[in-house]
Amino acid sequence: xxxxxxxxxxxxxxxxxxxxxxxxxxxxxxxxxxxxxxxxxxxxxxxxxxxxxxxxxxxxxxxxxxxxxxxxxxxxxxxxxxxxxxxxxxxxxxxxxxxxxxxxxxxxxxxxxxxxxxxxxxxxxxxxxxxxxxxxxxxxxxxxxxxxxxxxxxxxxxxxxxxxxxxxxxxxxxxxxxxxxxxxxxxxxxxxxxxxxxxxxxxxxxxxxxxxxxxxxxxxxxxxxxxxxxxxxxxxxxxxxxxxxxxxxxxxxxxxxxxxxxxxxxxxxxxxxxxxxxxxxxxxxxxxxxxxxxxxxxxxxxxxxxxxxxxxxxxxxxxxxxxxxxxxxxxxxxxxxxxxxxxxxxxxxxxxxxxxxxxxxxxxxxxxxxxx
Numbered sequence: 001x002x003x004x005x006x007x008x009x010x011x012x013x014x015x016x017x018x019x020x021x022x023x024x025x026x027x028x029x030x031x032x033x034x035x036x037x038x039x040x041x042x043x044x045x046x047x048x049x050x051x052x053x054x055x056x057x058x059x060x061x062x063x064x065x066x067x068x069x070x071x072x073x074x075x076x077x078x079x080x081x082x083x084x085x086x087x088x089x090x091x092x093x094x095x096x097x098x099x100x101x102x103x104x105x106x107x108x109x110x111x112x113x114x115x116x117x118x119x120x121x122x123x124x125x126x127x128x129x130x131x132x133x134x135x136x137x138x139x140x141x142x143x144x145x146x147x148x149x150x151x152x153x154x155x156x157x158x159x160x161x162x163x164x165x166x167x168x169x170x171x172x173x174x175x176x177x178x179x180x181x182x183x184x185x186x187x188x189x190x191x192x193x194x195x196x197x198x199x200x201x202x203x204x205x206x207x208x209x210x211x212x213x214x215x216x217x218x219x220x221x222x223x224x225x226x227x228x229x230x231x232x233x234x235x236x237x238x239x240x241x242x243x244x245x246x247x248x249x250x251x252x253x254x255x256x257x258x259x260x261x262x263x264x265x266x267x268x269x270x271x272x273x274x275x276x277x278x279x280x281x282x283x284x285x286x287x288x289x290x291x292x293x294x295x296x297x298x299x300x301x302x303x304x305x306x307x308x309x310x311x312x313x314x315x316x317x318x319x320x321x322x323x324x325x326x327x328x329x330x331x332x333x334x335x336x337x338x339x340x341x342x343x344x345x346x347x348x349x350x351x352x353x354x355x356x357x358x359x360x361x362x363x364x365x366x367x368x369x370x371x372x
Contacts, residue, residue: 002371003035003083005110007099008091009061010044011052015260017285018091018117021149021173026054028360034367037083039076041094064094076102080110086371089113089147100139111370112143116157117173118282137162144370149173150283150304169366174359175288175350178265187256188270193229195333198271198295200264200286201278203236203257208277208300210238210245211322215277217249218326223333228254230275233267235260268293272339273332279319281305291350296342298328313345 006022014020026036038054040047041061057079059072080088080102088110090099096114103112140146140161146168148154157168188196197216201207209232216230232242232255239257246252261267268274274290276299283304290297297314299305309316315331317324332339 001035002033002087002367003037003085004029004087004089004367005037005039005080005083005085006089006091007039007095008041009094010040010042011038011047012044013046015262015264017173018115020285021117022091023052024174024356025360025363026052028356030364033364037085039079041072041098059098061094061098064097072098073101073105077106080106080108084108085110087111087113087367089115091115091117097135097139100142104142111145113370114140114143114146114161116146116148116153116160116282118153136160143167145169147171147366148283150307152303152307153282156282171362171366172354172359173283173285173288174356175285175292175354176356177347177350178269178289178292180269180293181266183266184270185267187231187258187267191229191253191256192227194226195228195273196271197228197230197273197275197329198233198268198290199230199275199277200233200268200289201276202234203232203238203242205238206279207234208279208320209242211320211325212275212277213242213245213249213251213255214322215325215329216255217251218322219329219333220254222326222330226333228333230255231267231271232257233259233261233264264289265293268295271295273298273329275325275329276300276305277317277319277325278302278305283307288350288354291346291354294343294347296332296339297346298325298332308349313342313349 011019014023029036036054038052039057041059043058059075061072062068088099088103090096103110140163146157146161148157148168148170149172154168154170158165242257246255268289274295274297276284276286278300281303287297287299287305287308297309299309299316300319301316302319315328317328
């Protein structure tokens with residue numbers, strides 16, 4: 001039996017990409033071969049009311065320079081010594097450092113892995129992450145491997161960690177095909193349209209939803225014979241400014257900020273096009289979700305978007321260009337055949353390359369090869 005400890009800051013919900021992927025990996029691991037555990041640095045409100053399919057430890061972490069850091073490390077060392085993990089896999093910056101230090105002082109020498117699923121937070125990154133980056137080349141010398149979910153993230157991880165390429169393993173995100181159900185959210189009932197555009201994204205600057213609003217205004221000028229509406233699924237600090245922008249452009253009855261929803265697929269299944277217009281992306285789960293719902297995708301030509309979207313299943317456009325985004329959307333809006341063909345290609349690409357069966361074979365094979 002291979003004992004694996006997954007160390008993550010916390011589980012805020014199962015809507016976020018990393019937390020959703022981790023929960024599925026834990027749930028799907030073959031229990032005849034693997035014995036998984038979850039170690040959270042702190043407990044979130046979500047965790048207080050929701051159970052996870054695995055034994056969970058919580059360390060009470062409050063910050064790297066807080067007075068209780070010694071107690072946190074001591075608690076982790078005791079857990080490692082007691083459970084005798086074969087593999088410890090970390091997620092996010094704080095967990096990388098805490099996991100490394102805990103493993104070092106335990107003396108147990110478990111196989112250390114890090115999971116990198118994005119390309120940093122850019123301008124939204126906390127100031128202390130700059131200190132982390134200076135420590136990474138030293139810390140990652142003690143890691144046996146870094147697992148990334150896309151080729152773009154591979155390059156970022158190699159530069160950030162300064163480790164040999166052979167230490168970095170690409171295992172793509174898994175996702176299930178989402179078949180359309182009879183459920184129709186009320187917002188679609190109340191606002192009939194010929195075409196619905198869907199966006200699953202947090203309302204943060206990096207997602208460039210301001211560019212989408214600009215593009216949508218141009219789109220209505222380009223395609224005036226169809227009723228087109230859009231729904232943005234997500235929450236964040238830009239809600240007030242986006243609401244103001246929509247009001248100024250008289251688009252409040254065309255573009256809807258639906259907030260955070262429990263199941264984005266219920267909404268995406270009622271859309272005709274999926275959009276992601278970020279300035280930077282790792283390997284976006286949102287685009288995978290569009291594809292799993294059979295949507296053609298319009299995405300900016302950045303990061304993992306370029307791995308997921310090509311001429312067969314969508315259109316890539318330059319980042320920060322509302323004119324190009326509007327043009328791509330108008331092309332799809334004016335051709336039902338093109339939307340159908342690219343949507344079918346999206347779903348087939350998921351079946352062939354990003355199924356959970358394929359992803360779990362790679363994860364389990366990788367873990368077993370490390371232990372051997």
